[in-house]
Amino acid sequence: xxxxxxxxxxxxxxxxxxxxxxxxxxxxxxxxxxxxxxxxxxxxxxxxxxxxxxxxxxxxxxxxxxxxxxxxxxxxxxxxxxxxxxxxxxxxxxxxxxxxxxxxxxxxxxxxxxxxxxxxxxxxxxxxxxxxxxxxxxxxxxxxxxxxxxxxxxxxxxxxxxxxxxxxxxxxxxxxxxxxxxxxxxxxxxxxxxxxxxxxxxxxxxxxxxxxxxxxxxxxxxxxxxxxxxxxxxxxxxxxxxxxxxxxxxxxxxxxxxxxxxxxxxxxxxxxxxxxxxxxxxxxxxxxxxxxxxxxxxxxxxxxxxxxxxxxxxxxxxxxxxxxxxxxxxxxxxxxxxxxxxxxxxxxxx
Amino acid sequence: xxxxxxxxxxxxxxxxxxxxxxxxxxxxxxxxxxxxxxxxxxxxxxxxxxxxxxxxxxxxxxxxxxxxxxxxxxxxxxxxxxxxxxxxxxxxxxxxxxxxxxxxxxxxxxxxxxxxxxxxxxxxxxxxxxxxxxxxxxxxxxxxxxxxxxxxxxxxxxxxxxxxxxxxxxxxxxxxxxxxxxxxxxxxxxxxxxxxxxxxxxxxxxxxxxxxxxxxxxxxxxxxxxxxxxxxxxxxxxxxxxxxxxxxxxxxxxxxxxxxxxxxxxxxxx
Numbered sequence: 001x002x003x004x005x006x007x008x009x010x011x012x013x014x015x016x017x018x019x020x021x022x023x024x025x026x027x028x029x030x031x032x033x034x035x036x037x038x039x040x041x042x043x044x045x046x047x048x049x050x051x052x053x054x055x056x057x058x059x060x061x062x063x064x065x066x067x068x069x070x071x072x073x074x075x076x077x078x079x080x081x082x083x084x085x086x087x088x089x090x091x092x093x094x095x096x097x098x099x100x101x102x103x104x105x106x107x108x109x110x111x112x113x114x115x116x117x118x119x120x121x122x123x124x125x126x127x128x129x130x131x132x133x134x135x136x137x138x139x140x141x142x143x144x145x146x147x148x149x150x151x152x153x154x155x156x157x158x159x160x161x162x163x164x165x166x167x168x169x170x171x172x173x174x175x176x177x178x179x180x181x182x183x184x185x186x187x188x189x190x191x192x193x194x195x196x197x198x199x200x201x202x203x204x205x206x207x208x209x210x211x212x213x214x215x216x217x218x219x220x221x222x223x224x225x226x227x228x229x230x231x232x233x234x235x236x237x238x239x240x241x242x243x244x245x246x247x248x249x250x251x252x253x254x255x256x257x258x259x260x261x262x263x264x265x266x267x268x269x270x271x272x273x274x275x276x277x278x279x280x281x282x283x284x285x286x287x288x289x290x291x292x293x294x295x296x297x298x299x300x301x302x303x304x305x306x307x308x309x310x311x312x313x314x315x316x317x318x319x320x321x322x323x324x325x326x327x328x329x330x331x332x333x334x335x336x337x338x339x340x341x342x343x344x345x346x347x348x349x350x
Numbered sequence: 351x352x353x354x355x356x357x358x359x360x361x362x363x364x365x366x367x368x369x370x371x372x373x374x375x376x377x378x379x380x381x382x383x384x385x386x387x388x389x390x391x392x393x394x395x396x397x398x399x400x401x402x403x404x405x406x407x408x409x410x411x412x413x414x415x416x417x418x419x420x421x422x423x424x425x426x427x428x429x430x431x432x433x434x435x436x437x438x439x440x441x442x443x444x445x446x447x448x449x450x451x452x453x454x455x456x457x458x459x460x461x462x463x464x465x466x467x468x469x470x471x472x473x474x475x476x477x478x479x480x481x482x483x484x485x486x487x488x489x490x491x492x493x494x495x496x497x498x499x500x501x502x503x504x505x506x507x508x509x510x511x512x513x514x515x516x517x518x519x520x521x522x523x524x525x526x527x528x529x530x531x532x533x534x535x536x537x538x539x540x541x542x543x544x545x546x547x548x549x550x551x552x553x554x555x556x557x558x559x560x561x562x563x564x565x566x567x568x569x570x571x572x573x574x575x576x577x578x579x580x581x582x583x584x585x586x587x588x589x590x591x592x593x594x595x596x597x598x599x600x601x602x603x604x605x606x607x608x609x610x611x612x613x614x615x616x617x618x619x620x
Binding site: 044047048049068069070072074075076078080082084085086095096099100143144147 | 513515516518519520521522523524525526529533534537538
């Protein structure tokens with residue numbers, strides 16, 4: 001539905017370098033990247049607020065590279081929402097239909113329909129200044145949807161919300177997108193948000209698109225050690241590999257691990273934190289079963305991050321679900337993970 | 351919202367209000383001094399003399415017309431200076447402020463020299479037949495030269511304060527740049543533009559110096575309230591001059607308060 005072909009753009013001292021991305025009809029695509037990686041600049045290029053230096057942008061197969069923003073059929077919800085403070089909620093939602101020259105009755109029908117869909121009908125007469133963060137977010141979304149866009153671009157739509165509201169609104173975004181089927185590109189820098197929402201995920205770092213793919217694949221098979229660190233996918237280690245059976249035996253300092261990947265020579269690999277499980281007490285031995293001391297445990301929303309020292313100077317990171325019993329920090333623990341959780345980075349020693 | 355205040359906070363409030371009080375008292379004392387000097391006869395004279403009502407009416411319509419013309423320039427100029435970077439931007443930005451700095455008399459002399467000593471000026475008056483020197487239209491021109499800066503400067507500042515992202519979003523919602531100007535930027539800059547209009551009107555209403563040089567004080571043609579005051583005091587009618595001053599102050603006060611009440615405080619955000 002929306003395609004970016006080799007998009008280059010300069011914004012101040014920042015460069016967007018040859019972004020190739022295609023998002024299919026009805027897809028919910030999340031673009032994840034640290035602040036300052038060029039996500040907002042890319043969105044501005046897509047909706048025509050920023051001229052690109054080279055490349056092409058296509059919406060629904062139509063080349064819109066040189067089209068004005070209003071002729072692209074793209075709805076845009078900027079960060080902080082940019083609601084019109086001089087208009088009521090209803091007049092904000094009516095802005096697009098009015099600009100399209102629809103008659104008054106149709107404008108009002110669209111306002112009501114969109115407000116009902118987003119559950120904000122009771123806010124229609126309110127001024128923007130008195131709304132909460134979650135309400136503003138819904139109004140901004142309603143304003144963009146009232147124009148019936150072919151593609152919806154959301155720039156950090158949940159970043160201004162508190163944690164509880166964020167989860168609630170994220171699920172609502174999914175529900176809404178499921179109902180409407182609007183192709184959506186959602187930009188954010190929060191991993192949990194990306195994991196909840198994304199069908200497919202793209203990672204943008206330093207103005208380049210580092211990796212795209214289904215969300216679980218990107219998190220479990222990051223393309224480079226740098227990406228693995230950025231995604232906090234797990235513990236990145238350097239070592240050597242020798243083929244063994246269907247996979248390889250990896251050595252990193254004093255520890256030995258088995259991976260399903262075939263590799264040999266010097267390698268970088270990541271032990272995926274989501275797959276690492278802990279149990280109290282030490283019973284080391286067997287494949288990918290190690291003994292260590294739980295150094296630190298910090299709850300983070302739906303999971304807790306645990307750091308286990310398995311050898312002097314070597315720590316493994318684990319993400320423990322809420323449903324698992326959490327061992328006490330400072331105690332000896334047994335660490336287990338499957339060979340499939342040891343991902344060897346391609347192109348290094350294989 | 352009013353926070354709980356401690357002793358140092360109350361001291362701060364007392365200190366700042368001391369200056370507010372001193373300023374307001376000074377203004378009231380000056381007006382009272384005028385009022386005490388004015389006698390009943392002078393009041394009757396200014397309320398009944400046709401030439402004074404004529405001058406008052408001329409002061410009002412010329413200043414209102416000047417304000418309208420100034421706003422007509424202020425909106426596009428303020429928008430251009432705020433939203434576009436173009437060669438000569440700094441120069442134009444400086445030119446806008448220039449009339450605020452130079453003595454008003456200079457404006458009168460400059461206009462007189464332009465219309466009488468330069469070919470374009472003579473062509474405008476002779477060729478086009480648009481007469482300004484010693485004509486009522488000249489009053490408007492003098493007022494515009496001196497006061498338009500306030501409107502333009504305020505409009506630019508008001509547009510600067512409008513978040514450009516709002517206009518950007520308007521473009522994605524189907525507006526042209528015209529649409530985003532009229533439906534987003536202009537309504538949001540309205541308070542600042544009106545404040546500039548008030549300043550322009552106030553300045554225009556009291557203009558005196560350049561009028562004496564460029565349009566003179568012809569009774570029934572170019573006389574305005576400020577020049578009447580000068581004429582009356584120059585022939586020794588000090589009481590009448592002061593009564594006129596009070597009338598000028600009164601009209602200005604009533605108008606300014608009325609405009610402010612109608613428009614809402616200029617500092618209020620929508």
